[in-house]
Amino acid sequence: MKAWLTALIALLCSGLALALGAAMLALPEFAVRLPGQVAANLDASGVAHPVTAVLLNFRGYDTLLEVAVLLLALLGVFALSRHASDHAHPAAPAHPVLQTLARLLAPLMVLVAGYLLWIGAYAPGGAFQAGAVLAAAGVLLRLAGLLPAWAQPGRLLRGGLALGLLVFLAVAVAGLPQGELLHYPPALASPLILLVEAGLTLSIGLTLAGLYLASAGWRQ
């Protein structure tokens, strides 16, 4: 039973892989050239880096929903961790060298996150990268035994987790009287994007760290 099922799945997967390969070899010329359109509209986007322009302006609506997906993933962890909390244990005290190193690195990582956030306007960087660095600082502090695991996040923490999405939503609807959803007036596009990204950096950092901190007590 199991063997023939595995063989069937393997056969189907190889068939799909072959078909994908054949399809790749026969791809036609693009009918639409988006990179050119992005470059042509970059000046009106409020930022100088095409990736940030696409993420926060041209396709900012996708990013808005993705931020909600991220928060939702953490809510899913909370839903599970409430039932796993019986097994939670405090972190074992870490080696003093690791603790000293973590104390040294954490402020630097916050600084790097701020730099990545700022530079996102004209070079690779932005809220997601900055948030990831913040989250890494949180995980490091937890591993060093300097941060407790999250049992029940308090209101301040919940507010911090939601802040990025709430700021993004407010900016999205603030433009409605003048135009469409998420329409930034060209003069204000730059500061509005920075505002959204600053809120997102904090919330993404907390959310990603939370994915680890909320489940950190599960294992034993």
Place this chain on the structure above:
Amino acid sequence: MTDFLDPLPWLIMLPLAWGTLAFVLGPGRGGRLAVAAIALQGALALQLAGQLIDSGARVYAVGGWGAPLGIDLMADGLAAVMLLLTQAVALPLAVYARGYFAASPKGRELFWPFTGFLLAALNALFLSADLFNIYVTLELLGLAAVGLVAIAGGRQPVTAAMRYLFATLLGSGAWLLGVALIYGTYGSVSLAVLTPLIHAGAPLAVTLAAALMLAGLLLKTALFPFHFWLPPAHGGAPAPVSALLSALVIKATFYLALRLWLELFAPLTTVAAAQLLGVLGAAAILWGSVLALTQSRLKMLVAYSTVAQVGYLFLLFPLATLVPPGTADSALAGGVMQAVAHGLAKAAMFAATGSMIVATGRDDISRLGGVGARLPLTLFSFGLAGVTLMGLPPSGGFSAKWLLLGSALESGQWWWVVVMIVGGLLTAAYVFKVLRRAFLPRAAGDRVARVPRTLEFSAFALALASILLGLFGAPLLELLAVGREA
């Protein structure tokens, strides 16, 4: 349109906002906010439907850029019908959920944030006209639904949630692979840009993409034989969650399959593929109904009934593919009517089921004795919902099956008529299995407690709506026709 109170963007922003606020407010909070906001969403959906009937389908360029650079939203009659269904099901269920979690608090901590995100995902999905944006809405929808299945905790629900998570991620993955192939072929993900580009001689990549995306959607819609994840997930969750999932979530992926089939990939559809979908639908009707009959747990019976009712939705594909336009229109009307009728009726049925379980303290069909005497309104709601599922007049289910039967006869596909009639009889069998038990006197040692009035009346409102749909369904069909003249 530059109106601050334009209903279209608010239908997406409002549930996102109240879902997030409910999370900030804290565990179990936000129910009153949710009821008020969903009522407002209902008004917005009605306003949007009015706009469409007056002035035709709408395209909305988010950010003012316009496709293909930006993301377009699109509202036509089909989208508006689904939006109306979503808010119409969600409002009574939100009222129901407040009463339900007051009586049975397990899982109430995160119910409102998850529900807010779920409704935002549904509204965004129905309005999206961009393949990648639809992927994002699918992720939002899938994660919210999985979270809702897991909120009650316990080994069985969490196992069901994990299985659901893997199924839904595999479905989204197939969709994303399809989107990548389409983008690699044409350089755009906008439906408006792509639709004129796709024709019968499209490259292999496009055919492959169509097959992958459709397969992913079938998995997410739990069409036989992909239904394995549905009964434990829908049958194990708290009753308001089961109702939301069965009534709305699987309809969203059905809606996408329908849109792709009728619009984007219409030049690639074949009679053989349509017949295959119809055969899977017929198998779902028969297999789901038979399994529903054999269940001993009430919620599992209702969950298997969903497997069966999903089958009816897919009978629309053979009836609407390469047949005369009149026949196809009536098949589409029948299929969409079935989606709406089943949405209302199944929400009513799960709500009534939840009340019976709260009242008897157990989920067991053989211990329902005394429910008829103690909870007559709840049992009446269950019966009315059953009437719709069976397709008896004057319910919405009757209109749906009548339209489907008509187009089956017109196009000479009599075999679907046989399936529908047998399915109706099997449905009657499992509905009466529950009703018969509930009318028996209470067994010695069993208890049947009273339940809050809000539980009884919200289930009744949903059941009544599923019946009235049959009597007053004409405006809905008029709305459905908006934007489909071409």
